[in-house]
Amino acid sequence: MARAKKTSNESTFREFSYKGKEINYSGRVYPDLKKSTDKVDVTPMSLTINGVISIKGCRLMQSDKNTWIAFPSYKNANGEYASYVYVDKAFSEAELDKVAAAAEECMK
Numbered sequence: 001m002a003r004a005k006k007t008s009n010e011s012t013f014r015e016f017s018y019k020g021k022e023i024n025y026s027g028r029v030y031p032d033l034k035k036s037t038d039k040v041d042v043t044p045m046s047l048t049i050n051g052v053i054s055i056k057g058c059r060l061m062q063s064d065k066n067t068w069i070a071f072p073s074y075k076n077a078n079g080e081y082a083s084y085v086y087v088d089k090a091f092s093e094a095e096l097d098k099v100a101a102a103a104e105e106c107m108k
Contacts, residue, residue, distance in 0.1 A: 016106040018099045023092075024050050025099045029060055031107045039063060042070075045103060055085060060103050067100045 011033060017026040027047040034043040041062040047055045047069065057072035071085035087096065 014106045016102045018102040020095045020098070023095070025102075026051070027058075027099075027103060029103050029107055043107070045069070047099070057084075060100060060107075062104065067097075067104050069096055069100045069103070 013028040029045045043060040045058045059070040073081045073083045
């Protein structure tokens with residue numbers, strides 16, 4: 001269930017949750033901070049796993065074809081971006097797509 005709230009710096013966020021087979025996800029999406037380019041909309045978000053692990057600095061990425069979650073990253077010595085969070089694709093790609101859909105739905 002999505003709820004709009006204000007943080008201390010007056011940025012509105014919406015909360016979402018998704019119950020997977022073995023893992024429960026929840027988080028916050030910040031639609032007021034959404035940035036758009038000609039190809040992708042980028043909305044800051046945080047993701048909490050089983051209520052005990054929080055990943056700040058995530059981004060909800062939305063294009064005409066797809067919606068996905070981008071995890072925090074950094075620029076390495078070669079000038080390439082590398083993720084701080086690595087997820088086993090075989091286990092969770094389909095489930096993370098459902099989490100992204102839940103986050104997207106709470107913004108409507």
